[in-house]
Amino acid sequence: MFDDRSPIYYQIAEAIKNDILSGALGADDQVMSTNQYAAFYRINPATAAKGFAQLVDEGVLYKRRGIGMFVSPDARQRLLTERRERFFAEVVDPMVDEARVIGIPLEEIVDRIQAGPQHNGEETTGTQVPEDTRGGAQ
Amino acid sequence: MTHGIDVRNLTARFGDVVALDNLSFSLTGGKIYGLLGRNGSGKTTLLSIIAAFRAADDGIVLVDGREPFENGRVTEQVCLIREAGNVVDGAKVQDVLKMSSNFRPHWDAEYAERLADMFELPMKKKVSSLSRGQQSAVGITVGMATRAPVTMFDESYLGLDAPSRYAFYDELLRDYMEQPRTIIMSTHLIEEVSRLFEEVLILDQGRLVAHDETDTLLRRGMSVTGPASSVDEFTSGLTVLNHQQLGGTKSTTVFGQIDEDKRAKARAAGVELGPVGLQDLFIHLTNGGGEQR
Structure with missing residues (x-):
């Protein structure tokens, strides 16, 4: 489930966001408690709590005193907007920069995208395998 | 209690x-x-x-x-x-x-x-x-x-x-x-x-070389990889725990606070910053040959 690429609490927050984006967690659904999360992923509960606190700060989750944490009604919309911005900033903009450097006209890129994938995409989808399929078994 | x-x-x-x-x-x-x-x-x-x-x-x-x-x-x-x-x-x-x-x-x-x-x-x-x-x-x-x-x-x-x-x-x-x-x-x-x-x-x-929250400690460790000269420029002034070189590429493990500004500069210079696992950090911090401070 976790790797060394970034702090674990951040990865917890990302995993929950992905569940909200995919629809696995809906609006006002209760999420696992920090203790359940800690036990399931074998991590310190303070680390799990940090991930949850970040999501509360960002408005993705809200707390109900004595009951637990729930998904904010507008969380999915909020995350979609955030991911959309990130997509342009992290995927499209660098691609355009690179295209400029090597002299590819933007029209050619647009044509290519509109024509659909030119070759079988099987190999390139390797990185898209959801992480949770290998969780919990270590 | x-x-x-x-x-x-x-x-x-x-x-x-x-x-x-x-x-x-x-x-x-x-x-x-x-x-x-x-x-x-x-x-x-x-x-x-x-x-x-x-x-x-x-x-x-x-x-x-x-x-x-x-x-x-x-x-x-x-x-x-x-x-x-x-x-x-x-x-x-x-x-x-x-x-x-x-x-x-x-x-x-x-x-x-x-x-x-x-x-x-x-x-x-x-x-x-x-x-x-x-x-x-x-x-x-x-x-x-x-x-x-x-x-x-x-x-x-x-x-x-x-x-x-x-x-x-x-x-x-x-x-x-x-x-x-x-x-x-x-x-x-x-x-x-x-x-x-x-x-x-x-x-x-017999001395304490580190005491911190695990996340904080891990964030202070970082591997810096790229062209040797750029890596050296980035790591000057930082605590170097370890370095390896292969041809013109150098990978250095550093320990210390690195702010967002410096990270951005590194990325611009083609230097890749990566995390260091606790085990690696431990090995470098307790390596007899490594610098102590």
């Missing part, structure tokens, strides 16, 4: 050998702490002094504000399980559990039985006749069921196979969440347990 631990200018010697060298730190308590260090770094000596198994030569240790040495009110609150368990010769497993129930005010007999079942301990056998792993399991059972406000495991997993070790980690976490207390674990199996630690202390040659 969170017992803090204060260590001030603690020094311990064995003849001419200085095992702990003017060590000072403070634990607020109620957390799971990882105590890391190479063999002979002073881990066991430190834990033994906290548990009042021996006295300090200099300096002071306070558990919940009181000195533990020859102070029964403190020592009954502290439990140290050493690598082979603290077991009287000739005692059977059931005797060890019985004795613990007599001496330990928070002893949970039912829990001890549950753990003994989980580890499949033979109650009527002498502890000395058990395998190394089973002896460790006896120690863990005693350490957990004692429910001491300060519980310390000093490499208490030797000989345990991986499934039993993970069963121990799961049990530790579960019971800690139910009854938060101060837990200190010394271990060499860093990769296995680092995620259980809220804070980490690293000892090297």
